[in-house]
Amino acid sequence: MSGAVDLSGLKDRAPAPPSAPTGPPSDGGAPVNTTGLPPVIDVTEATFQTEVLDRSNQVLVIVDLWATWCGPCKQLSPVLEKLAHEGGGSWVLAKIDVDANPGIAQAFGVQSVPTVVAIAAGRPLADFAGAQPEPQLRQWIAALQEAVAGKLAGPPSGDGEPEPEPEDPRFVAAETALDEGDFAGAEAAYNLILNSEPGNQQAQAALRQVRFLARVQDLPDDVIAVADAQPDSIDAQFAAADAELYSQQPEAAFDRLVALVKRTFGDDRTTVRTRLLELFELFDPAEPIVVAARRKLASALY
Incomplete structure (x- = not known):
């Protein structure tokens, strides 16, 4: 299994x-x-x-x-x-x-x-x-x-003091899969939580992280050089932005996609804007770097 x-x-x-x-x-x-x-x-x-x-x-x-x-x-x-x-x-x-x-x-x-x-x-x-x-x-x-034996709380008896709330085993299962590099399994585990609790923000945030991590696993080493040589390729720019974000360069990733927003129109611009918003969601919305990037995006759009 x-x-x-x-x-x-x-x-x-x-x-x-x-x-x-x-x-x-x-x-x-x-x-x-x-x-x-x-x-x-x-x-x-x-x-x-x-x-x-x-x-x-x-x-x-x-x-x-x-x-x-x-x-x-x-x-x-x-x-x-x-x-x-x-x-x-x-x-x-x-x-x-x-x-x-x-x-x-x-x-x-x-x-x-x-x-x-x-x-x-x-x-x-x-x-x-x-x-x-x-x-x-x-x-x-x-x-x-x-x-x-002796390691579980046992069937409810109706008396005694309440047990402390245990760590949520659903998240334990998902995090275990993620620790093992099983991104598909982790995604399935978080989706299982969201099937019964669609509004669970912790699971939503974790699922976004898992999908991002799964996406960057197979990026080639020269992904940024390829994107720089193909400035109008949306796929190449997306891949490079992922690589920059993964290597702890979020400002470079955001600036890359903001610049791409400026160079695109219609459905392409919507696609780029949507990806940039997805990257923002990987961070706390109050992070200064996210706030600054949102301002740049607004300026690029309007």
């Missing part, structure tokens, strides 16, 4: 499904749920943060990424549901239809279904793909619960 919650480097933190069964199957009893948590939930992009990431601060959440057309999913999902009900809410099974929720699938970097991911404290703990026999699943889940 790869993406905003790339699990490839985390698999050693909890055991993978064992190669041979080591425990007996359940006797099929129906335990009473004393935790107050539903053992099986259907999750969408709009509820992912609350039902998966936030809930994983209380108990282990095992995410079942499935599709209606997937044959192995029809074998695996009922077994997971059975085990979740047996668990009585001590862990939660979150079922996600990847076709109906492509943003989640992209954020997880899902390449095949079924894919199962264990989440604790907002972070991926372990994962596997494909159907697994019930005894192996039992051992895997038991090992995961042992690994997180």
